[in-house]
Amino acid sequence: MTQATWRRWTDWPLAGLAVLFLVAYSWEVIGQLHGAAERVSETIEWVSWSAFAIDYVVSLVLAQPRWRWFYTHLIDLAIVALPVLRPLRLLRVAAAFTVLQRRTGTALRGRVIAYAIGAGLLLIYVSALAELNAEQARGHIKTIWQALWWSVVTITTTGYGDYTPVTATGKLIAVCVMFGGVALIGVVSATLASWIVERVVEDDEAETQVVTALELQELRDEIRALRLELERRSTDESG
Amino acid sequence: MTQATWRRWTDWPLAGLAVLFLVAYSWEVIGQLHGAAERVSETIEWVSWSAFAIDYVVSLVLAQPRWRWFYTHLIDLAIVALPVLRPLRLLRVAAAFTVLQRRTGTALRGRVIAYAIGAGLLLIYVSALAELNAEQARGHIKTIWQALWWSVVTITTTGYGDYTPVTATGKLIAVCVMFGGVALIGVVSATLASWIVERVVEDDEAETQVVTALELQELRDEIRALRLELERRSTDESG
Amino acid sequence: MTQATWRRWTDWPLAGLAVLFLVAYSWEVIGQLHGAAERVSETIEWVSWSAFAIDYVVSLVLAQPRWRWFYTHLIDLAIVALPVLRPLRLLRVAAAFTVLQRRTGTALRGRVIAYAIGAGLLLIYVSALAELNAEQARGHIKTIWQALWWSVVTITTTGYGDYTPVTATGKLIAVCVMFGGVALIGVVSATLASWIVERVVEDDEAETQVVTALELQELRDEIRALRLELERRSTDESG
């Protein structure tokens, strides 16, 4: 069995498990579960972890230049190792929807935008959950709404400072969100810049194209004149 | 009647209503109106809402591929649904003024800049109004000047934290302003980048053009020599 | 007399006056002058203002399409109207030093960088002065060092919030600094982007050039073969 076949069969079930994990994790953190409910949500988290771990091992075994796959898929290893990153799996499915677009330039940008929005929203929500989990015992962030507010204030690099993490875990998550924010500004700038540059270059190229085509036309006329000259002479000789 | 005809007749009256709405809304929020004055401003807001709603329904009915128009004009639906967004209508008129510009590259950038400045100023003013409306009862933002100051501090992602929203509505508006700020940085970067890239590329292209033209010239010379050779032979034979 | 002649004669004296103004203004604000010293610094400020005002009027009178000059030089009007902007005049001289650079792409970027660094440093220093002037009576900013620290924290959009303006004038200056900060990020991004894009495009163009040159070579070979064929036939006929 090739890796592609494995992918085709496992992509959607794993995306489903990622959603399930997200729901269970949200339920556990926001609801501050105890007793039976906590055990249910933890079971779901363990099942999803096992599925992701198995998928990683099988993918690694099936990968053809195995070390290359390992190096280029460190993010998949991180998804297995860090539960918080597991919902990132959903981005792979999100990418599938953008395949439908037509023109290459637009399609690339469309994919970048879709990824950025998807990754941004996931980062905001998941980091809010993880921050709430880390801070609600000893920090200032007590509800999911405060956590989401903190998350947006941080990812946009606004940084009011009305809510700041105080625990080590909370600060580590905040560092990821801040660099995510720098990346967000970068993606927005880059996508807009590429769009404007392309539009401007297209207009310029239209002009350049005409010039070259004209010059080639002159060349063609020259050659046609040459052929006519030959034909005229041919007729002269025959006549 | 086509949608274009409808547009031509309604664009300016609706822009006027948007201005009227902005004035009435500002008056109501800043003046903290009560009694008769409040009823007047609310009547204006209702009239403008009705006009926008009717325009949306008529535009949707007249649109040719109706679903496509619906998907590509979700912003118009939002303008009807969220009163705060209504002044955005003015951007459509602002765009009309930029049509006058000549060269395409410059014109596109000019339109992007005009939109960005227009949208930025509207966002700052309207979000300040909405924030004041949401916060003045229970928050720290009590006057329109404080609200405008907060709005600028937030949209530039400076985020001093001297004024921060405390109500849910206030925070929701702040989230929009923050992402507006990220977009603002993106637009400024992108417009400048496109301008510099274009200027640099133009200089480079001038050189590239010369090279290609020279090569084509060589080719043309070769062919001319060929034709002369033919003519010379023709003369020899005749002679 | 043309505007260019006037420029040539007045550029350096006015730049000197701008420096003098900056020194006098710094001295007045930082030293919190009173009595004779204050009158001296105010005299220097009035003299420099008169010189700038005269220069503006003469430039406007000498400008050929006068309205066009007026519209494209609103910044000069602002320099006369707002004393704080007067040192901006120095940027014009700074630009003169960058003319020495050779290649166009590099020269444009060099000029943009020189302008950005010059404008950035001037903005930081002048806004710190103006902020100190506005805030030292009733605000938290009491020394020039605090003002400079606040200025850098604001222009980089970091916004710690340890020093924030409380007066209306102070806030107005802060708004300019914040938007200056957004422009600064934009210029840095744009300059770097243009540099990377150009380097990458140059490498690509080298390849593209080779391909086209090869194709033209093939074409030339084809034509050369044609000429040889003609010559061979010519020899056959003669033989």
Place this chain on the structure above:
Amino acid sequence: MTQATWRRWTDWPLAGLAVLFLVAYSWEVIGQLHGAAERVSETIEWVSWSAFAIDYVVSLVLAQPRWRWFYTHLIDLAIVALPVLRPLRLLRVAAAFTVLQRRTGTALRGRVIAYAIGAGLLLIYVSALAELNAEQARGHIKTIWQALWWSVVTITTTGYGDYTPVTATGKLIAVCVMFGGVALIGVVSATLASWIVERVVEDDEAETQVVTALELQELRDEIRALRLELERRSTDESG
């Protein structure tokens, strides 16, 4: 001996000394050393300083257009003058690893990314150390973790304001980190923009290439027809 030979022999030992300096400096600042341990770490710092100073002088003596080298290597002078900058030396070695990459466009971007990540991490760590050194006596930053947290909050221009420097040295370091943050956003935006622009341009060029190749093909066909015409006539005459 040429400068290149000197470089080849001294690059790795100096990189090693830079690491050693970083370790000794970290040990001294974080451990708040006293007595013998402090003397050991200070000896290491002095030895590394001497080595860097000697390397600078020798490089300057060996440099061919000496003044040009001086102007283009002011950063090396700063590395000798400011101990805090010494670890920057490591970036030169980091650059060596990126030489392995293949395609030019990708290689340039790879080098920029490697430099940016290396410089960013070094800036975060070294500025945290220096800030801790400056602030731990009289400021709010007491541990290396607080310093690292402050450093990340500042370099991403988030600026919560939960930890801010209060000493003059601490503020000076903070100014460098803030401008480093603006540069970081610029590099991220620029690299992404260049990547998207290149990908889009490549796709466009593929199309443009086809058009031009087609036109050249038509030209070639025209010439081939001409040659066949000549050959046909040649056969006719012989027959």
